[in-house]
Amino acid sequence: MSNSTPQRTFDVEAIRRDFPILQKPLPKGLPVTYLDNGASAQKPQCVIDKESEVYENYYANAYRGVYRFGALVDEQLEGAREKARHLIGAKHVEEVIFTAGSTMSLNMVASGWGRRHLQPSDEILLNEMEHHANLVPWQQIAAQTRAVCRFIPLTADGRLDMTRLDEVLTSKTKVLTVTGMSNVLGTINPVKELAARAHAAGAIIVVDGAQSVPHLVTDVADADIDFLAFSGHKLYGPSGVGILYGKQALLAETDPLLTGGHMIDRVYRDRSTWAASPAKFEAGTGPIAQAIALGTAIDYVSGIGFDAMHAHERQLAAHAHQRLNEFRGMRIYGPSLEHKGAIISFAIDGAHPEDLAQLLDRRGVFVRHGHHCTMPLHDLLGVSATVRASFGVYNTLADVDALIEALEFALGRLRLA
């Protein structure tokens, strides 16, 4: 079940050469220092080529045509689905559903499972580090079902306070939903332990894997995860496609969010019956070429090996922490390195994140600034905005140094050096 056997030693320069967008210098000859992988990742040539291959050779709608192109597309699509199954350690390929992305997947669970199973006064257990995609849909469902949202307290260093879990995980909890890795703090959450605790309390566990699946080994069977969402575009795959994983028994008890073509068994004038999963949750025409190319992206990262990727990203995070802490007035949010992935959100006294991001852009360093779709977290941290550098498989130690030099430039311009 391991996805972490590297087929070659980790060679970041070779990996970098796989990504055409990183080979082209910016105006004024600056190299690209892309540090916004938390928002989305760049694509290797093989993924770009795969999408083109579909359109140039055998594109057709999926599950419709018995003709040559239709058969080839189906084969490729089911091949990609099996690759996704293997990536996350799911037992059955019917448990893997192609969606438009993590946000769509989480909405499907909140609405499709939540509306069916949540009663007034039932509890949905969240926490304040969650991305809006794993907060807002649950707020909506709570309002509709009169369930109640509760929050696992966070520690001062931005981890879930597991010593206080019992205060909020009760016999009324029906859903515990949690991010595998915080998109702001980088915090890696103990999903296996949370799953065990949730099940003991009679609740299901939903994992937002948008940041964790691309950067850590994922094994939903081993961790006994009930639902998992992740996005293709953060896994070096195309935009517009993601995955929802759900245990077979739970998917059978989940209503489809979208209805229409392909997801039906039989349609009468006044009612319809549904197909089985995954078709049940794939109404209409999905992102066909993108889903196929996601399979290629999964092959690509599996070829590098998750252990090797994670070790590399850990090294980048350590170097970044060390160099960032050289700045006066620097504040890095989140836990210490052993509890986080390579996502570093920070603030520098007297420097507005918007100014920093704008000035860093002038040096070819691309970071995100703002609340990163985590307003409750930023409310808790007491800041309206932070700067975030998030690393991916093609980033290098030189990229970290470029970030530091760009920050020095920016602080100079802001008269804070």
Next chain:
Amino acid sequence: MTVAEELTIDELYEEFEELADWDERCDYLIDLGFNLPQLPDDVRTDENKVHGCQSNVWLVAEMKPTEPPTLEFIANSDAIIVNGLIAVLTALFSHQTPERVLEIDAQEVFGRLGLERHLSPQRRNGLYSMVDRVRQLAVEAAARST
């Protein structure tokens, strides 16, 4: 360095003509931003906030007893580059009658200054949110004086 409150739009046109690219324009906006007078804390209220901006922006208008009465706009952001844009805005709209304020085509001016091209859509939205608030305050001022 011309102090922001004395800066006129014609002076800005002159200055920007000398600036070759976004790097130089950005540096100039930062200089303008540093020279922008600070808004007192008691004016930085939710009521005075301009929505649609990424950073916090507060904007107020004061009617000056000139002949005829003119509007003075004072605004602040917590981001320096935005303060630079505010300085441009203030040079454009301040010391005009409310009616004149409403006649000014901000988009044309920002285009001439080369700012339209270099600002991201998000930043442009913020800038035009400020312009909308300026116009709204001018409408209110015009209504009060009739």
